[in-house]
Amino acid sequence: MAVEAYDLAVAGAGIVGAACAALAAEAGLRVVLIEPADVASGATAAGMGHVLVMDDSPQLLRWTHFCRQLWLELESELPARVEFRRTGTVWLAASGGAMQQVASKAEKLRAHGVDCAVWGAAELREAEPALRADLEGGLYVPDDVVLYPPAAAEYFVNRARWFHARMRFGQSVTELLRGKLRLSDGSTVVAERCLLANGYGVRQLVPWLPLEPRKGHLLITARMTPVVHHQLIELGYHDSVRAPGSHSVAFNVQPRVTGQLLIGSSRQHGVADRDVDWTVVQRMAQRAREFLPSFADQPIIRIWTGLRVAAPDGLPVIGYCDEESRTLVATGHEGLGITAALGTAQFVVNLLLGQPTPLPAEWFAPLRFTGSASFQELHCD
Amino acid sequence: MTEAQVELLVVGAGPAGIAAACTAAESGVQVAVLDDNPDVGGQIWRGEKRSAPSSLAAPWLERAAKASGIQWLTGWAAVGPDGPHALLALPPGGGQLVRVAYQKLVLATGARELFLPVPGWTLPGVFGAGGLQALVKGGWSVAERRIVVAGSGPLLLAVAAYLQQTGADVVLVAEQAPWSKVSRYAMHLLLTQFAKFRQGVRLRRTVRSTPYRVGCWPVRILGREQVEAVIFSDGVRRFQESCDLLACGFGLVPNTELGELLGCQRAAGRLAVDRWQRCSVPHVYAAGEVCGIAGVECALVEGQIAGYHASGNLTAAGRLCRKRDRLRRFAGQLHQAFALRDELRSVPDPHTIVCRCEDVTLGQVREQMSWRAARLQQRCGMGLCQGRICGPALEFLFGWKDRSIRPPLFPVPLGALADEMSPKSDLPSSEKSPSASHSECSTRRLSP
Ligand SMILES: Cc1cc2nc3c(=O)[nH]c(=O)nc-3n(C[C@H](O)[C@H](O)[C@H](O)COP(=O)(O)OP(=O)(O)OC[C@H]3O[C@@H](n4cnc5c(N)ncnc54)[C@H](O)[C@@H]3O)c2cc1C
Numbered sequence: 138m139a140v141e142a143y144d145l146a147v148a149g150a151g152i153v154g155a156a157c158a159a160l161a162a163e164a165g166l167r168v169v170l171i172e173p174a175d176v177a178s179g180a181t182a183a184g185m186g187h188v189l190v191m192d193d194s195p196q197l198l199r200w201t202h203f204c205r206q207l208w209l210e211l212e213s214e215l216p217a218r219v220e221f222r223r224t225g226t227v228w229l230a231a232s233g234g235a236m237q238q239v240a241s242k243a244e245k246l247r248a249h250g251v252d253c254a255v256w257g258a259a260e261l262r263e264a265e266p267a268l269r270a271d272l273e274g275g276l277y278v279p280d281d282v283v284l285y286p287p288a289a290a291e292y293f294v295n296r297a298r299w300f301h302a303r304m305r306f307g308q309s310v311t312e313l314l315r316g317k318l319r320l321s322d323g324s325t326v327v328a329e330r331c332l333l334a335n336g337y338g339v340r341q342l343v344p345w346l347p348l349e350p351r352k353g354h355l356l357i358t359a360r361m362t363p364v365v366h367h368q369l370i371e372l373g374y375h376d377s378v379r380a381p382g383s384h385s386v387a388f389n390v391q392p393r394v395t396g397q398l399l400i401g402s403s404r405q406h407g408v409a410d411r412d413v414d415w416t417v418v419q420r421m422a423q424r425a426r427e428f429l430p431s432f433a434d435q436p437i438i439r440i441w442t443g444l445r446v447a448a449p450d451g452l453p454v455i456g457y458c459d460e461e462s463r464t465l466v467a468t469g470h471e472g473l474g475i476t477a478a479l480g481t482a483q484f485v486v487n488l489l490l491g492q493p494t495p496l497p498a499e500w501f502a503p504l505r506f507t508g509s510a511s512f513q514e515l516h517c518d
Numbered sequence: 519m520t521e522a523q524v525e526l527l528v529v530g531a532g533p534a535g536i537a538a539a540c541t542a543a544e545s546g547v548q549v550a551v552l553d554d555n556p557d558v559g560g561q562i563w564r565g566e567k568r569s570a571p572s573s574l575a576a577p578w579l580e581r582a583a584k585a586s587g588i589q590w591l592t593g594w595a596a597v598g599p600d601g602p603h604a605l606l607a608l609p610p611g612g613g614q615l616v617r618v619a620y621q622k623l624v625l626a627t628g629a630r631e632l633f634l635p636v637p638g639w640t641l642p643g644v645f646g647a648g649g650l651q652a653l654v655k656g657g658w659s660v661a662e663r664r665i666v667v668a669g670s671g672p673l674l675l676a677v678a679a680y681l682q683q684t685g686a687d688v689v690l691v692a693e694q695a696p697w698s699k700v701s702r703y704a705m706h707l708l709l710t711q712f713a714k715f716r717q718g719v720r721l722r723r724t725v726r727s728t729p730y731r732v733g734c735w736p737v738r739i740l741g742r743e744q745v746e747a748v749i750f751s752d753g754v755r756r757f758q759e760s761c762d763l764l765a766c767g768f769g770l771v772p773n774t775e776l777g778e779l780l781g782c783q784r785a786a787g788r789l790a791v792d793r794w795q796r797c798s799v800p801h802v803y804a805a806g807e808v809c810g811i812a813g814v815e816c817a818l819v820e821g822q823i824a825g826y827h828a829s830g831n832l833t834a835a836g837r838l839c840r841k842r843d844r845l846r847r848f849a850g851q852l853h854q855a856f857a858l859r860d861e862l863r864s865v866p867d868p869h870t871i872v873c874r875c876e877d878v879t880l881g882q883v884r885e886q887m888s889w890r891a892a893r894l895q896q897r898c899g900m901g902l903c904q905g906r907i908c909g910p911a912l913e914f915l916f917g918w919k920d921r922s923i924r925p926p927l928f929p930v931p932l933g934a935l936a937d938e939m940s941p942k943s944d945l946p947s948s949e950k951s952p953s954a955s956h957s958e959c960s961t962r963r964l965s966p
Pocket residue numbers: 148149150151152153154155171172173174175176177178179180181182183184185186187188189308309310311334335336337338339352353354355401442443444445446467468470471472473474475476477
């Protein structure tokens with residue numbers, strides 16, 4: 138029997154692996170996608186599906202802006218099931234002095250060409266009457282998107298199939314060999330290159346990568362008449378993201394097409410179990426009730442957790458992780474992997490084809506964590 | 519959130535829960551019993567006439583009323599575990615969540631009806647068999663309504679007899695199991711369980727003017743605004759029966775969800791237990807229908823075994839094991855007799871709704887490879903009931919077992935999750951404990 142050889146083997150059919158497989162196949166590469174469970178059954182099933190521009194750092198700002206643009210360009214091609222909606226984001230000024238923060242955030246975003254508008258209390262009230270009355274205002278970012286990640290991942294898988302990618306579902310990658318991958322059933326896959334897009338699972342195959350899990354909880358309400366119209370996040374969310382110590386909670390609420398509200402968000406640094414932690418749930422519920430007081434009676438029907446994967450510098454980890462340039466990784470997206478899926482795919486395909494990456498390759502290169510001489514030589518002039 | 523502590527917590531106040539609570543309390547253990555219903559008694563005894571409970575129920579209800587050291591938390595729903603030694607519970611009428619810490623736990627969560635999708639089953643007027651019975655027990659009148667009772671199992675006859683007695687016109691009882699199996703089972707009853715046989719005969723006599731057809735099953739439910747008729751098949755021919763209401767149930771499914779959240783192993787759709795009714799998780803017992811459908815008597819025996827063992831009385835527990843084993847064997851016969859036939863898997867068509875909360879059709883579900891995929895890609899089981907209804911149906915239709923179960927087991931208002939923890943209180947002793955009034959009122963309810 139002839140052994141099938143691929144140009145690229147992708148481990149993991151989360152949104153990142155699926156998008157990479159689709160774009161690589163579309164670029165003419167012979168691709169195989171390997172997934173032990175179902176499409177989008179990892180972090181992609183657990184996350185919120187908010188596609189947004191973040192300005193934590195100049196790199197992240199450029200990156201997320203670029204990534205969001207790719208989603209906006211894809212809008213017309215996405216099936217209805219992806220539930221792609223430009224709901225926009227409203228960053229809420231909750232505390233005294235927060236309007237100051239709103240102004241400086243607006244300035245930062247505008248300097249990068251990101252459309253946004255500063256809202257006063259009255260404008261905010263008019264747009265989101267369910268919010269508590271004493272908020273000073275907020276920052277409206279109109280082009281941020283809400284979508285349903287598992288359906289988007291499935292769309293990418295179908296697209297990859299359309300461009301002749303093969304699927305190996307029910308198998309996981311257990312070992313990286315020279316020019317080959319070993320799968321859990323003992324078989325091997327021959328591939329010129331491989332891409333590890335298996336989320337937190339990457340740490341098993343590339344143990345030296347400094348990846349940290351950050352557990353997050355989400356709550357969802359029963360269906361109701363839609364009352365919230367934008368993704369609402371309290372300003373200071375950044376602080377909560379970076380806050381050291383065990384866990385942090387911020388108000389972050391997303392309207393679903395079903396009329397349900399998805400309520401976030403929490404972060405527990407270094408926690409990798411998936412149990413529901415009721416004290417965290419309690420703080421999230423308190424926060425949500427504070428901002429949306431009339432929602433106290435809304436029934437919560439399901440609570441779940443998911444793992445974000447983060448690198449110490451808060452930037453994604455995308456690129457070759459070996460000196461022979463055979464193995465790539467694409468992970469470490471923290472709370473932005475849905476946003477970054479298409480951008481990551483573009484990045485990966487450009488690397489594979491030897492073309493310039495959309496953003497400097499060294500920003501995200503895995504080898505930045507090795508301090509390896511050849512890496513320094515290669516990228517840091 | 520309030521915090522309370524008990525030695526033994528029992529979830530479910532049906533026969534199994536009552537038996538476990540009584541035996542443990544009588545051995546001096548401090549017990550609390552949670553049940554989401556306003557009355558004790560579980561599925562079968564809940565509606566018992568206080569003045570004249572059945573001969574099986576009476577002694578237990580009396581014992582339960584007398585036993586000291588039992589807190590009856592009726593109207594309380596267990597919404598999920600909080601670590602290995604506590605559950606969170608939602609008291610009646612909402613309010614704050616209460617964290618009930620326990621040393622040992624008995625899961626006596628019973629069973630619910632199995633619904634299988636049949637084209638037209640979402641029409642008004644279609645009920646579960648037990649569901650319709652419960653509605654009527656609760657005061658809904660079906661007098662002179664023409665009712666078809668269909669599905670499978672001994673429950674059908676019991677429901678038909680009950681409905682007939684309340685003045686309904688039961689026009690047909692349709693059992694899917696074939697005559698060969700049903701008659702062999704009746705023979706077995708006659709020879710080994712004469713009391714049960716006599717009970718069956720009595721039930722049959724109550725509905726003697728109603729045809730009891732075996733080996734046929736509903737394949738389509740007709741009606742515009744509401745159910746008007748049911749089409750049945752016997753595998754060869756089809757026939758139609760007009761009616762105003764359809765009561766349809768295909769047997770019972772154990773309520774294993776809480777056990778699963780605790781990490782207890784499941785086997786063949788029920789919680790797996792050892793000789794002492796212990797689950798795979800330390801300090802957790804299971805008794806009654808949650809460890810397999812076997813009837814009230816078995817539930818009572820298992821409840822006692824769990825209660826005795828949990829209170830350290832191994833001798834008493836040991837004495838009951840043989841009886842339990844016999845009753846379980848007997849239940850095995852019942853499962854064989856009323857095993858669901860393969861043809862039921864081809865009853866729903868691609869347009870038949872499977873998940874009623876989210877309006878997902880069989881056709882949509884069939885495109886998916888697994889439960890998880892159906893949930894993620896089609897929203898199957900993502901609605902208000904969280905797959906409690908479609909889950910067992912899909913397990914039967916496709917063999918999909920791993921429905922992902924997450925808390926809360928009952929919808930909980932956002933505000934109840936948000937409420938601050940108030941100072942620690944002991945459930946049984948503290949006067950301020952939210953349970954005190956309930957305990958009183960349910961104890962009052964219990965006394966004949
Ligand atoms: C609570 C929460 C909220 C979030 N909200 C947002 C948001 O609003 N916006 C946003 O942009 N991002 C958000 N995120 C982040 C986002 O969900 C993730 O960054 C993204 O889903 C990561 O996708 P992935 O494909 O890299 O990983 P995953 O979805 O985890 O996919 C990895 C896949 O690899 C498979 N796999 C594992 N091991 C192997 C192996 N050995 N071989 C082959 N396959 C393997 C797994 O089965 C899995 O399917 C959130 C995350 C969480 C937890």
